[in-house]
Amino acid sequence: MERPTRIPVSSLEARSGGTITDASEMAIRKILTYPEKALRTRSKPVEAVDDEIRALIDDMAETMYAAPGVGLAANQVGVLKRVAVVDVTHPDGEPKLFAFVNPEIVGRDGEIEWEEGCLSFPGIHVDVLRSDRVRVRALGRDGRPFELEADDFLAIAIQHELDHLDGVTLADKVSFLKRKMILRELGKAREAS
């Protein structure tokens, strides 16, 4: 997810899913843009949080920070596994990275509308209605289960990234006509680059 111009303070009761330990091993991966097929495909659950998954998480975090963005799902870098990273503090605050493996939303409450951007939709912004609070259950980078209660912008970013894992993008949140307009805009941007 793209960083908005205004970041509200998120309150959370959380246990982080682990931290990055070895920066020298990480690599920036290419972020796919819509309508690339991987972005429209449902990702498969991770069977074990092994070294390959940890390397994927670390690469995704580095890719997200470099973009710069506040969230990234594995299928955005072409890996169809249920892995996402989020850090809504970036780049102004103290880093607080969450890694989610096989995440599930187990509770939600309230409604909030937000103009969202996405690293796979450069230059595009779409108003999306989300839950204002979510409780998410996942495995962390250490393979251990954790639950996180999030609200406001953190809740929005989590819902945005979890949508990606189901092959759902900003293009699915708009009308047919707006989707055609988005495709045109992204095509123009690709030609220009």
Ligand code: ZN
């Ligand atoms: Zn996105």
